Amino acid sequence: MTSYFKSIDTLASFSDDRAFKADLFVSGKLFVGLNCFQPGQSQKVHAHSESDKFYLVLSGKARMVVGDETQEVGGGTVVWAPADVPHGVPEALEPTVMLVAMAPPPRNISLPAAP
């Protein structure tokens, strides 16, 4: 049975091979998921042509970039990445968990429909 409630603690995970991603919920309008980085792992700077996005750093520390701003961020930082603005995670400095949300969703996400 699908639920409207999900726990990040049970869904966050780390991989030594690459940054770990988990998809939590998705609809035609909105996606929410997790990005988890081991120290040294990164997310290439990229841009979405149609979607606005934000990250919320939940724990850890990472160097993040949006447009011409670069900051070392930790838990409690919200990072806004509007459509067409390059953004990414050049380097995680600690094991780092981020919530990420995007509207409209990326096209390659397919989850069971929310209940």
Added chain:
Amino acid sequence: MTSYFKSIDTLASFSDDRAFKADLFVSGKLFVGLNCFQPGQSQKVHAHSESDKFYLVLSGKARMVVGDETQEVGGGTVVWAPADVPHGVPEALEPTVMLVAMAPPPRNISLPAAP
């Protein structure tokens, strides 16, 4: 100067009069903000006809409802509230901070444009 980075710690606040809200970022597609509750405060169960929404409980404890599900939730719980599904916070049990995101945004939000 507007920044792509904002700290929740500096924006979260509590009011004795009513639940506190802060708007972090908004675009035509996506809104992200904070809802902060003192114990005993609530958010009336309501529905959005066009927008999907989620909450992420960051700290505290609250009783939340979506559709026919009610749960007592704490930090790290993501709560999905699709368009047309009634949802709300019948009662905060501790001082509780939630991130909330909605796509498309509520109509009454007007923030300075993101940079």
